[in-house]
Structure formats: structure tokens, C-alpha cells
Amino acid sequence: MNSRRKGKRLELDACRALRALGFTCQRTQQYQGSGSYGDVEIAGTTLHAEVKGRRAINMLRWMEQADRDRRPGTKPIVLMRENAGPWHLLLRLEDLPRVIEEYMEGRRFTDERAKATA
Numbered sequence: 001m002n003s004r005r006k007g008k009r010l011e012l013d014a015c016r017a018l019r020a021l022g023f024t025c026q027r028t029q030q031y032q033g034s035g036s037y038g039d040v041e042i043a044g045t046t047l048h049a050e051v052k053g054r055r056a057i058n059m060l061r062w063m064e065q066a067d068r069d070r071r072p073g074t075k076p077i078v079l080m081r082e083n084a085g086p087w088h089l090l091l092r093l094e095d096l097p098r099v100i101e102e103y104m105e106g107r108r109f110t111d112e113r114a115k116a117t118a
Contacts, residue, residue, distance in 0.1 A: 010053040011039045018042060021097055025049075063090055075099065 011027045018025045024043035040049040059080065066076035075098065078090040091099060 006053070007039070007051070011051045014040050014049070014051045017093055021093065059090060063092070 008027070015025045015027055018040070025040050026043075028037045028039060028041050038048040039051040042049055059078065062078045062080070063076060066078055070076050075091070075095045077095075077099075079087055080090065081087045
């Protein structure tokens, strides 16, 4: 399979996975590698989504370790960075809605607590 067809297939698969989680998204029109468009546009967000697929991705071994070592009821994530570089987060796409929900619950709790002490 040539790389253009493989990329298209991966981008469509990524859109299907995002839609299954309730996101509205579409594959973007590619303009000869223009850096201003991601591979997938996720409606209502400011995310720039690049879709990559490889036979083996070594950082997935880190995720396997996090999954193996986690306590029951917790979701595995990996925080990673190169020397003194910015931090990056790796999580399973299927866990994203719950992570967002927990973040928003925490924000509401913090906001309510701040109002109560004001």
C-alpha cells in the first residue's frame, strides 16, 4: 500500500474512533504538506491533530507498563519529555472523555470551594 493511501486510511480510522466517542471530526484536505492544516479537524476545539501509524511505536511499551502497574479503577497515562523539553501526555483515546469529565468535575469543585471561602 502506498503511503498516501495508508495515510488516508489511518486518518479515516482516527475520525471513526473520535466519532465513536462523540466528537465531530473530518479528515482535512491536504495541501501538499502545508503545515497549517492537521490531518483531522476536530470541531469545536483548537487541537491540531496529526495522525501517525507505525508498525512498532516504542513509547507504547511505556503505556503497557503503566497499564500493567496501575491500581484497579485507574486509567494509565504516560508523561514524557526529551531532556529539558516540553512535557507530552500519552493516553488511550477511549479514556479521553473520562479524563475530560474528571478535569471538569475538579474545576467545578475548585470554583465552588473558592466561592465558599470568599
